[in-house]
């Protein structure tokens with residue numbers, strides 16, 4: 143039996159660019175994952191709570207506005223604080239390469255920038271969950 | 272130094288300035304030198320990968336849920352939802368141990384057409400109950416979801432504030448799949464929440480098709496959310512659902528809509544008169560509310576309290592719960608026998624021929640059933656014979 147993988151696709155902050163998040167959500171669904179999409183403008187607290195209540199294996203965040211250095215680490219901390227030490231957290235969107243090391247330092251496992259084939263995201267999740 | 276592969280999407284100019292943010296990152300395969308590019312060194316070669324998913328023991332589940340630990344509850348529900356037979360067995364053992372701690376919550380079902388405002392009511396009503404000191408679990412039953420392909424679940428957006436509260440727990444329904452499907456999983460999820468100390472269970476289901484009957488059979492109080500403008504054309508469709516409801520709630524009674532809602536209420540009251548009440552001794556009525564302004568919601572809670580008091584007094588409450596248990600068992604037996612029969616290879620092999628014969632008028636349907644069942648019996652008996660020679664096969668079960 144195929145392993146069941148649940149993914150929370152989340153849009154933290156006030157960024158309204160949701161196309162990428164929706165594209166990723168659909169691609170993950172088509173790859174057989176169970177996807178929960180939070181909708182726009184979620185606080186880090188809301189995202190961490192949703193991750194907990196939905197018992198997801200992956201939290202996947204999308205930000206195109208530039209707020210990632212602030213919001214990504216916040217979500218990571220909240221998720222870990224709530225006891226989900228084994229949840230994979232990834233991010234994507236318009237993220238300058240120079241910001242990526244710090245995000246990884248903060249606990250984001252991988253960052254996917256514009257142009258990423260969605261199959262890469264699927265493969266990454268399959269390899270790391 | 273190893274070359275880290277990044278490439279630019281096609282729409283990037285040939286000579287972008289260095290601050291241009293967009294590029295395609297290569298995968299992590301084959302990259303040795305982690306000092307360049309985009310690789311999280313912790314992920315290389317599988318070392319220090321994010322921790323493998325914690326495996327909880329039966330005791331962990333039981334103790335965690337009883338303590339009201341939300342993460343354990345969440346994981347216990349995942350266990351219940353799993354279609355893996357090993358998980359199934361474990362889930363059942365956990366449930367068995369939690370069973371004595373269940374049954375204390377008030378179970379409320381909420382149905383209505385899409386867009387009636389069920390989720391928004393749950394958000395407002397749930398917040399109100401949490402403020403009053405209750406702990407609220409919100410589930411949903413969606414018969415249309417399937418597990419064969421992935422799915423996009425969840426309607427967290429309509430419950431933005433409730434989903435953040437520590438007193439609330441929101442978990443939309445699992446997909447069906449095998450081993451009993453949606454009905455079993457929703458029931459068992461409800462029991463888990465009760466064991467974790469949630470004392471009000473709200474179950475949302477869309478009022479189309481079979482799901483409202485499923486939900487009715489697992490709740491104490493069932494309400495139908497409707498909109499204004501109860502046209503004559505809708506009466507026929509809704510009658511079936513109205514017969515299941517203990518209350519009809521006309522939502523969106525706010526702003527310009529209030530007057531229309533009052534008219535609708537009178538109309539519904541008239542319709543109800545011709546309908547047998549869903550609960551013995553409890554007269555179904557129509558009520559107004561607005562999930563936006565919270566108008567009518569405290570009154571609705573009072574109605575539900577009165578319902579509980581009255582039916583507990585008369586014993587109808589307890590009787591319904593007992594009947595629900597038995598009918599749950601019966602429907603699971605039905606389902607089990609059904610799949611036992613239709614998944615049987617011998618039956619499957621013979622079926623086309625028998626169907627053909629029935630259609631040709633060579634044998635009657637009654638005769639066909641007799642022969643098929645007979646074949647099924649013989650097949651079962653034969654399997655038992657085989658098992659005698661392979662006793663270990665029995666153990667594996």
Ligand code: B12
Nearest residue numbers: 157158159160161162202203204206207234235255256258
């Ligand atoms: C379309 C677009 C819009 C649309 C958005 C429509 C929508 N509903 O999404 C509209 C016109 C509304 C818009 C508005 C604005 N935009 Co705009 N917009 C874009 C644009 C051109 C394309 C974004 C897009 O949809 N790409 C297609 C999707 C599929 O790709 P993607 O999101 O990048 O996703 C891929 C990867 O990044 C990754 N990924 C993304 N998310 C995730 C998540 C996970 C978990 C994973 C694993 C991967 C992943 O995988 C995806 C597939 O490869 C970008 C420029 C660009 N080319 O990126 C600017 C851009 C994002 N916008 C920008 C700006 C400034 C704005 C505005 C502020 C403009 C203004 N002053 O009003 C507003 C703000 C709107 C708001 N409320 O937030 C800037 C952001 C600058 C920055 N970050 O520093 C950009 C980068 C343009 C620029 N170069 O200046 N925008």
Ligand SMILES: Nc1nc2c(ncn2[C@@H]2O[C@H](COP(=O)(O)OP(=O)(O)OP(=O)(O)O)[C@@H](O)[C@H]2O)c(=O)[nH]1
Nearest residue numbers: 384385386387388389390391429477523561562563
């Ligand atoms: N004016 C007004 N609008 C409301 C009220 N309650 C809900 N709505 C709106 O009605 C729409 C549907 O609300 P939902 O709560 O999603 O309805 P639902 O019954 O859960 O719908 P499904 O889950 O799709 O079956 C939303 O746009 C709400 O904002 C209300 O009390 N007043």
Ligand SMILES: [Mg+2]
Nearest residue numbers: 389390426475
């Ligand atoms: Mg809804």
